[in-house]
Amino acid sequence: MAEKNDLLFPLWRFDRLRMATDGWGVTTLVGAHGCPLACRYCINPECREAGEKVTFVTPVELYDLVKRDDLYFRATNGGVTFGGGEPLLHAGFIRRFRETVPSEWRIYAETSLYVPEECVRTAAGCVDHFFVDVKDLSSDIYNRYTGGDVRKVLSNIETLLSAAGSDRITVRLPLIPGYNSDEDRDNSERILRGIGVTRFDRFRYKTQTRTKENR
Ligand code: SF4
Numbered sequence: 660m661a662e663k664n665d666l667l668f669p670l671w672r673f674d675r676l677r678m679a680t681d682g683w684g685v686t687t688l689v690g691a692h693g694c695p696l697a698c699r700y701c702i703n704p705e706c707r708e709a710g711e712k713v714t715f716v717t718p719v720e721l722y723d724l725v726k727r728d729d730l731y732f733r734a735t736n737g738g739v740t741f742g743g744g745e746p747l748l749h750a751g752f753i754r755r756f757r758e759t760v761p762s763e764w765r766i767y768a769e770t771s772l773y774v775p776e777e778c779v780r781t782a783a784g785c786v787d788h789f790f791v792d793v794k795d796l797s798s799d800i801y802n803r804y805t806g807g808d809v810r811k812v813l814s815n816i817e818t819l820l821s822a823a824g825s826d827r828i829t830v831r832l833p834l835i836p837g838y839n840s841d842e843d844r845d846n847s848e849r850i851l852r853g854i855g856v857t858r859f860d861r862f863r864y865k866t867q868t869r870t871k872e873n874r
Contacts, residue, residue, distance in 0.1 A: 665751030684737025738765035783822035
């Protein structure tokens with residue numbers, strides 16, 4: 660019997676016609692409400708707020724929302740990017756969505772990988788490319804910045820590497836003002852290269868945390 664998470668996706672964000680921002684080609688970003696982490700400079704704090712407007716959609720209902728861009732997706736090798744919150748908590752839903760939409764569409768995921776291992780294995784079977792924001796691999800920095808345990812992320816990266824292969828994974832390494840340094844990032848990259856990660860995206864976080872007042 661299907662799990663509830665396989666059938667309904669908590670949609671709180673929907674952005675059409677994005678170009679090369681979170682995937683290749685033209686993409687539509689769909690954001691999941693809810694995240695297990697509490698990053699100090701969370702880029703989407705509203706995705707963790709209880710009062711946000713959330714619409715629960717089935718795979719077919721989400722397909723109906725995004726299919727108007729079918730021609731753009733096919734012409735540019737684009738498709739749908741699942742973001743957050745944390746979309747891989749809904750890996751079963753993404754698998755059903757993959758089965759619902761044209762096979763030419765690409766499915767991308769932006770994730771922290773702070774999810775149960777079974778979600779990683781399910782997603783490996785239905786997501787074309789993963790953008791993994793690891794924050795920092797120092798356990799102290801990771802915990803201070805997110806409140807989480809970095810060992811869970813490292814373990815899931817290894818699972819994803821063996822299930823999906825390094826070509827389908829881009830690891831984002833942010834410089835986080837007040838939390839890590841370039842040297843820390845180099846250490847994270849060295850650890851990741853050592854386990855087989857080959858694609859990296861280094862960037863700097865914006866530090867202004869959005870609130871309801873300054874959105
Ligand atoms: S993982 Fe993303 S959505 Fe979750 S708290 Fe961190 S920045 Fe926010």
